[in-house]
Amino acid sequence: MSQSSQDILRSAQVAALRGTIHVPGDKSISHRSLILGGLAVGETRISGLLEGADVLATKDALIALGVEIEKTKNGDWQVFGVGLNGMISPAKPLDLGNSGTGVRLLMGVVAGQDITATFTGDASLSRRPMARITDPLTSIGASMSSRDGLLPVTVTGTASPLACQHHSKVASAQIKSAILLASLNARGTTQITEPYASRDHSESMLRYFGADVQQTTDEDGSHLISLQGEAVLHGRQITVPRDPSSAAFAMVAALITPNSDVMIPGISMNPLRTGLLDTLIEMGGSIERVNERNEGGEITADLHVKSSQLHGIEVPASRAASMIDEYPILSVAAAAASGTTDMRGVAELRVKETDRIKVMAEGLRQCGVSVAYDDDSMRITGQMTGQVTGQATDSKIAGGVTIAAQHDHRIGMSFLTLGMVAAKPITVLGCATIETSFPGFAARMSEIGASITDGVA
Numbered sequence: 412m413s414q415s416s417q418d419i420l421r422s423a424q425v426a427a428l429r430g431t432i433h434v435p436g437d438k439s440i441s442h443r444s445l446i447l448g449g450l451a452v453g454e455t456r457i458s459g460l461l462e463g464a465d466v467l468a469t470k471d472a473l474i475a476l477g478v479e480i481e482k483t484k485n486g487d488w489q490v491f492g493v494g495l496n497g498m499i500s501p502a503k504p505l506d507l508g509n510s511g512t513g514v515r516l517l518m519g520v521v522a523g524q525d526i527t528a529t530f531t532g533d534a535s536l537s538r539r540p541m542a543r544i545t546d547p548l549t550s551i552g553a554s555m556s557s558r559d560g561l562l563p564v565t566v567t568g569t570a571s572p573l574a575c576q577h578h579s580k581v582a583s584a585q586i587k588s589a590i591l592l593a594s595l596n597a598r599g600t601t602q603i604t605e606p607y608a609s610r611d612h613s614e615s616m617l618r619y620f621g622a623d624v625q626q627t628t629d630e631d632g633s634h635l636i637s638l639q640g641e642a643v644l645h646g647r648q649i650t651v652p653r654d655p656s657s658a659a660f661a662m663v664a665a666l667i668t669p670n671s672d673v674m675i676p677g678i679s680m681n682p683l684r685t686g687l688l689d690t691l692i693e694m695g696g697s698i699e700r701v702n703e704r705n706e707g708g709e710i711t712a713d714l715h716v717k718s719s720q721l722h723g724i725e726v727p728a729s730r731a732a733s734m735i736d737e738y739p740i741l742s743v744a745a746a747a748a749s750g751t752t753d754m755r756g757v758a759e760l761r762v763k764e765t766d767r768i769k770v771m772a773e774g775l776r777q778c779g780v781s782v783a784y785d786d787d788s789m790r791i792t793g794q795m796t797g798q799v800t801g802q803a804t805d806s807k808i809a810g811g812v813t814i815a816a817q818h819d820h821r822i823g824m825s826f827l828t829l830g831m832v833a834a835k836p837i838t839v840l841g842c843a844t845i846e847t848s849f850p851g852f853a854a855r856m857s858e859i860g861a862s863i864t865d866g867v868a
């Protein structure tokens with residue numbers, strides 16, 4: 412990706428963040444709304460869809476698979492479903508850009524139908540492991556061809572997938588969702604187990620669309636999902652809640668910036684997505700969940716966040732699945748806390764858009780923060796930026812550096828957040844991918860007081 416001016420941003424220390432920030436719709440639910448809408452019979456109408464590059468790539472891929480999708484005048488999206496066997500083989504490869512969720516879930520969709528599609532992606536997606544998806548999809552009867560389990564992958568699906576039992580070694584919503592989507596046409600019951608419960612949007616949305624999906628969690632934390640095959644999905648009305656993974660940046664920014672008082676309305680409070688919220692509260696963060704309500708089947712709340720002196724804690728491996736995308740920004744909170752924060756069981760971070768353990772650790776060290784890490788854990792020694800006394804100018808986070816975010820949206824937003832409390836500004840390269848999940852991040856953060864400017868100017 413070329414480094415246009417938007418690709419380089421610079422974040423400087425600010426005295427306070429104040430006001431209300433609206434973050435975009437949930438990325439996971441947005442992908443699934445389009446996909447399930449495409450597989451349903453009848454029309455699905457979606458409000459609050461995240462119009463980020465990842466979700467738009469899924470939309471374009473569904474159109475190439477024969478689904479009609481339109482934006483209405485009031486900003487909602489309409490999907491005219493083709494049913495579980497109604498998609499067509501696309502004329503060209505499906506390019507899912509940077510989106511791991513899009514490519515993996517759509518491989519599941521194609522695997523369960525009598526069609527063939529080739530999947531490609533950008534440089535980052537082309538380095539990410541796909542065998543975790545192609546192996547279980549092969550066991551249900553689809554054929555896969557790839558080089559070393561990487562993109563490009565060609566999937567030839569089957570109209571009569573086998574109902575199987577799958578034991579996933581990692582807690583991954585992408586793996587279980589691909590299997591569930593591929594097995595909707597199977598005769599019989601498909602069962603999936605995962606070591607800990609990962610986000611369950613596919614399960615609850617499939618139920619909402621009319622499929623029979625059960626889920627139970629054992630005492631040891633393992634999660635079992637069963638799906639009755641030969642399902643029929645019906646078009647639905649969906650309101651996408653706002654994304655807790657995007658709210659995470661505003662939340663941490665308000666906690667670590669002195670004199671801050673910020674409202675973040677309408678955030679999904681799905682219990683399998685609130686690991687960071689629980690962690691920040693345990694670290695001493697002042698975050699109140701107010702106005703809790705049920706919006707279109709999802710519990711949402713407004714988050715009221717005030718500056719707080721955070722202290723380090725141990726974040727257990729059992730919590731990792733419920734905050735897997737939030738470790739980069741948790742690392743920033745840990746850097747601004749007192750004491751050490753130990754993050755355990757985070758090996759999955761190594762196969763995200765970048766190796767998030769390594770890229771965060773190297774960037775934090777450049778900023779003057781002490782970090783130790785291995786394959787599965789990260790330990791950060793906090794620098795106490797003085798949130799209570801309101802003297803962030805005494806910040807021990809030096810800043811004054813240029814960080815390469817390696818085109819990873821969450822790494823980019825994390826270092827721009829750290830810049831708000833660093834002694835000298837932090838310049839971040841590779842910010843264009845912020846558009847994949849949080850379009851307008853710099854402008855919306857600036858509205859509540861952040862100083863995020865074009866790094867080239």
Ligand code: S3P
Pocket residue numbers: 438439440512582583584585586588609610735736759
């Ligand atoms: C997602 C699942 C997670 C997460 C990703 C979105 C999803 O990946 O990192 O951003 O929507 O299913 P894994 O399930 O592979 O951990």
